[in-house]
Amino acid sequence: MTSLPKIVHLLDDLSIGGVTRNLALFQHPALQRHYECSSEEVHPDWSIAPKMNAAVIVVHFSMSWKTLPFLYSLAARNAQARLVLVEHSYSREWENLYVADQTRFRSMLKLAHRMFDRVICVSDAQAGWLEESTGLRAPKRQTIYPWSDMQGLAQLPRPHFSLKAPLIIGAYGRFVEDKGFERLIGAINALGDQQAVGLLLGGFGPDEDKLRRLAGSNSNISFYGQIDRVDDFLAKCDLVAVPSKFETYGLVATEARMAARPILVSGVGGLSEQVGEAGMVTDFGDEKATVKLLENIRHLPLVKMSVSGRDACLDITEHRIESWLQLLGDIASSRTMPRAA
Structure with missing residues (x-):
């Protein structure tokens, strides 16, 4: 042989x-x-x-x-x-x-x-x-x-984008400065008492205490903890944000697309190459622009983004x-x- x-x-x-x-x-x-x-x-x-x-x-x-x-x-x-x-x-x-x-x-x-x-x-x-x-x-x-290995992500039901409940934006990865999670927290805090958008942060790392302090008592921000199953985390999200300050590629965006979650990504590295009709590129370093995007999030073609993202990942x-x-x-x-x- x-x-x-x-x-x-x-x-x-x-x-x-x-x-x-x-x-x-x-x-x-x-x-x-x-x-x-x-x-x-x-x-x-x-x-x-x-x-x-x-x-x-x-x-x-x-x-x-x-x-x-x-x-x-x-x-x-x-x-x-x-x-x-x-x-x-x-x-x-x-x-x-x-x-x-x-x-x-x-x-x-x-x-x-x-x-x-x-x-x-x-x-x-x-x-x-x-x-x-x-x-x-x-x-x-x-x-x-x-x-x-995105086993299970393609089988997740697509989000309903219900008008009766807040849209949950998920963000996950290692809690370090490079991932830009503090910029997301800042934008959610700047929304004030608006209940239209919530943030779910998944992962752990050296900046966790800092991120929790920034979130404070904001009821629109919650922490999932260590992610053992990406499909379980993404099932709790309607969209996924990737506010990284740099990424060579950004597998999080691929996993989110496979799970039929629209993506909001920084225009760095390979993130923008993944967007197509699956989401938007935004400057998370501009808090005012991020807040405006979140305030108008329901005006985006979320269903089309959801379908397009998954279709682009099936093969x-x-x-x-x-x-x-x-x-x-x-x-x-x-x-x-x-x-x-």
């Missing part, structure tokens, strides 16, 4: 939610018919990388000056393998927020990219930024949107599998392609 080519996914933390959920795709029978897939936790700040019996090694951790020796070692000790980077971490907005020395940061990215046969961007916005900032071009650069698993099979087939047939190209 002929053994299948092996794909090893390298992470520096197997507990990272979105990245780990994305890797569940490789357990799908349509991929397992062609490849043997596994995941391994590594320490990329070490200078020596492990030697692996793999045809393809897919790297999911963030690039930095500290990881460069590991990457050089990974390439040298696994010369038989094709190396692929999935760029989960960086975006134009992230760079603007956190990078003081842009030239040095971009030089690091260029050096890191030289180690890989392919660099997978998770949104077209990210791909455009990397081409502009580092010269990374196709075919070495490709875009494949992330995936999440998402097949599309992601097809994209990965195409990529893996391409790199298998171009083994002589220099990594520095």
Whole structure:
């Protein structure tokens, strides 16, 4: 019996939610018919990388000056393998927020990219930024949107958008400043005693006490707690807001669309690419504009947004599998392609 080519996914933390959920795709029978897939936790700040019996090694951790020796070692000790980077971490907005020395940061990215046969961007916005900032071009650069196991979301009943009850806007994720939840709370507080809109926050994190203090005694704001089942959380929501200050892609918006929940998203990273007729892009940094949107939320074509969002996601698993099979087939047939190209 002929053994299948092996794909090893390298992470520096197997507990990272979105990245780990994305890797569940490789357990799908349509991929397992062609490849043997596994995941391994590594320490990329070490200078020596492990030697692996793999045809393809897919790297999911963030690039930095500290990881460069590991990457050089990974390439040298696994010369038989094709190396692929999935760029989960960086975006134009992230760079603007956190990078003081842009030239040095971009030089690091260029050096890191030289180690890989392919660099997978998770949104077209990210791909455009990397081409502009580092010269990374196709075919070495490709875009494949992330995936999440959305079992149960497609079966959720669509919201009723009842006129007799407040519309519940859900927002969920890790409670950190980057997610922008405080901006949503500020807008709900600014609505005053208006009962037309409520906010349900799901998740946990270091900013939870801060968010609870900001919410105060506002009865229109409630906290769900840790989310173990996304479908249970989304069943309690009529819409979903993603007020992030940066996102490379934003799986929350995909999950919300699959659940037939209209989305209100920041215009950052891959979020705006997901909207189409499923929702709206808004500037959550502008509290007055956000308040006005919430005051007029029932004037939006909510039913059409609900239907359009789900329809756009129904073939998402097949599309992601097809994209990965195409990529893996391409790199298998171009083994002589220099990594520095």
